[in-house]
Amino acid sequence: MNLALFIPEITLTAVAAIVILLDLFIEQKRWLAQVSISGLVIAGGVTTAMWGGSYPAIFNNMLAVDNFALFFKVLFLGIALLVILSSTDYVSKFSRFQGEYYALVLLSTLGMMLMAATTNLIAIYIALELTSISLYALVGFLKDKKSTEASLKYLLLGAIASAVLLYGMALVFGFTGKTQLGEIARILQSLPPMTLLASPGLLLGIVLLVAGFGFKIAAVPFQMWVPDVYEGAPTPITAYLSVASKAAGFAIILRVFFSAFGLPVWLSQNWGLIFAALAVLSMTIGNIVAIPQANIKRMLGYSSIAQAGYLMVGLAAMGVASGGSILGQSGVLFFLASYAFTNMGAFIAIIAISNKLDSDLIEDYSGMGRRAPLLALALTLCLISLIGMPPAAGFMAKFYIFNAAVQHGLLWLVIIAVLNSVISAYYYLRVVKVMWLGEAASAEKVPSSGALRLALSLCCLGVLLLGIIPAYAMKLAQLAANIFIY
Amino acid sequence: MGSGYLTAILFLPAAGAALIAFVLSNRARVIKWTAALFTFVPLALSVILFALFDRSPGAAGLIQFEEKALWIAPINANYHLGVDGLSLPLVVLTAFLGFLAVLISWKIDLRVREYFAWLLLLETSILGVFLSLDLLLFFIMWEIEVIPMYFLINIWGAGRKEYSAIKYAVYTLFGSAFMLAGILSLYFTTGSLSMIDIGQRSLGLVQSIMPASAIFFLLLIGFAVKLPVFPFHTWLPDAHTDAPTAVSVMLAGALIKMGGYGMIRLCVTMFPPVAQQYAVILVILAVIGVLYGAAVTMRQTDFKRLIAYSSISHMGYVLLGIFALGKVSLVGAALQMFSHGLVTGLLFAMVGLVMHNAHERDLRKLGGLARQVPIITVVFSIAGLASLGLPSTSGFAAEFLVFVGSFSSSLVSGIQVYTILGVLGVVLTAGYILWMLQRVFYGPPLEQYDGTADADVLERVYMFAFVAVIMLVGIYPAILTDVIKLGISPIMGLLGG
16 A cells, blocks of 8 residues: 555644644744644645546555545645635634644545545545534634534534434445445446335435435535524634535535446436436525525525535536536536635635624625725625626636536526526625625725735635636546546 | 737727726826727727728628637637627727717716726627627626626616616526526537537527527527517616616617627527527517607606617617518618617717706706707707608618618518508607607706706717717718628528528
8 A cells, every 4th residue: 555645634634733732832823824834735735746647546445546536635725725824813713722723624624635535435424524523613613602502503413414324324335235435336237227226225325325415515405504503603614614515525425426326327317316406406595595694604604505506506417417427527626616716715805804893794894895995806706706707717617517417408407507696696796785885884994914815815816717717727627527437 | 810909909998997996096087098098999999990891792701800719628618709790880889989988977076996997897898799709708798797887887876776786787697597598508509609600500400409499599588688678678777777877878879789789690690490480579579669668768757768768669670670580671770789879879978968967857847958058959959860760860771771671571471560560660759859859958948057068078079979970870871781781691691581
């Protein structure tokens, strides 16, 4: 076994430990952020260097080191980097445990990286729990009433979702006798179709897997934790949850459903339709419920449910395509990358604004265009991207993913999705309107730290680059998605 | 030939917008002069383009000044610009109105920097719609336009501006949602995003899981909202009325032409058999639009709203001309778009001027202004007469071609009846235009308007620019029709007419 392939993960673990230890000894807590960032950069550099190579799976075929995993690892590392940059001011709200905060962010990133790489049901579960437990703690970090409630709610519902997932895995294991995804696929394909049809246990197992992962990606009807958790959690963690945690969920869905349940064709078409139905529900409910929200974090919570819906349009296209669709898979990957920049950007702008305002109410954003023109402009760009309007990344992502759906005969789903985008324009534009048209409550400028500005500029740059010259990123997404074509 | 012209025309206004928003100091004079410069150069370039355009019969259907570069390889999208006889007049029109809109906005003093940045960005996006030959680029430009428009109406508008702005945005996005689905279906059916490639295939024959008529209607809804076609028109009076003057000029003058252009370029060119099959329905909607629009216009008491409603009626002629599917009627429709852009642009500019100087927009309270503001009165009368289609103005040439062309069209059954009904609209137009002129300018002068300022030098400059072009096209329409024909004749080849 080649441990060199595991260097990024080892680095992250080591840095997390170092951060906790350093926290005990140093007074200047900002060094903790810098150590974490350097760890992320090293891990990211090593991961990037591995791109394109073909490596054997490691740890007895538990972890794959393929382009798909590498793509997601870089994505998670990048998101974690942005989260830590945007936390540097925010952590002053915590009286203690700053070291643990950074360490937990790093550990949950580690969990997500493992999620993207695992090819074994048991390893998937462990990676998922590593991510989730770190996140439960992070959500409660503010220790006020809302934050604690959010954490508890997330923990309880997360535990139920884990149980459901585990049950699903047990059923799949019981039917096939294997935990390795590739071996499960081999057994399913070797069986005559009638046997599969006559085994409700397996089908129930698959449905339970959808439910368990659906919790992670916040798809309706597994979304009930979202609004409270998003509102109560520290804002950088909300951003992290909405982007990285969701992306990790999609990574694992792609891996499991393609490696294990991609064939036979009728099976993949059926789970494709399940995702189509979930997509319709998530988009519609997410968007409609977002409209009356007064708190911007709650609004973005519902918006993230809707965005998961658009992403599932890609999953549906892949499932229905039978045998995989390079457009569908790479569409999901590309959408996740654009969504990461967009939503991170939106949340970073919100962090900067609410640092000053101490409020997350949309009405308090009134006159932000005057008080902080660049922040307001950046937030406007990100909201436009969330609507899916050019020239922002969100448009290209939707175009790409909807294109995949149309290619596979899901025009009806695309029409529902684009009409949903119109509904969403209403509430995103409401924030824009308040910022640029409302009267400012005071003329005081809104300051922002260098780290926040750097993070926000990176996001806006990403949104514009992916929106205007997306070719290169699409190519990367296609290379990463290639492993699922047969 | 002439590589780089179109890119320059397209992106100079956007470059100006970026300069104004991020670089220049926040001094009104500097910003206004920059905006004027960055809209004048595209105008000059587009006039040069118009002069250099190859008008020989051999150039029929050819794309000129083409620019093409690979843009997004994985989905086959190109950065592809070009003009033909159909788009060139609209490019010139947009550049013309874009420059004049800056002049019309000269007195703006609220949030000047943002205003001009959005106005210039708006111009780029409209130009982009007319210049793009790639469906993705076309759609992007189509969508970008919503954002500047939303801000322009919302911040600098009047009346129920917030309602009008969001209504405009939601209507447009609703239309383009269907259009996006249509474009994706087209891409799926043909594997190409190039308008030229797709136009050259006969889509009716392509085997596909999707009927061609479904794609046709998906696209049509997007364009119908924009043109607007009855019953998708209700955003128009609100948006036009509540927008600031220069934005109404852009909106009525250039922006709604995107709908007509899209119908000809995509719906008719790509789906000739489908267009023929459903032409009657659209012609009926056109006639309803003409008559209903004119009747509602008659009832308006708000000065600006009246002009706004008249657009619905006039766009009905465009729709009639397009779906009569005759060569002459299509040329007429294209000419009507150009002419209406000028005439309604001028009318809105003048209404803005009257409202600004007299501080009154209620037709029941205005009256007798001819004494106080003679120059405005003369120019307004010319614009009004052009709007009702008086010979020697562009309005006459355009409407005449639409009616003659529609009446003689052989592809749509019963078109003669519909054309005659449509002609009745001219009578109504004459009614409301003359009645409006009478109510505002004639009759005994009213005391409260003594001392109302007439047009100043700058205002006279843009008024006469408008009037000169209206008359030029009215007296010598061949200057445009020679160009438009080149764009229309290949479509007739497809229709077999």
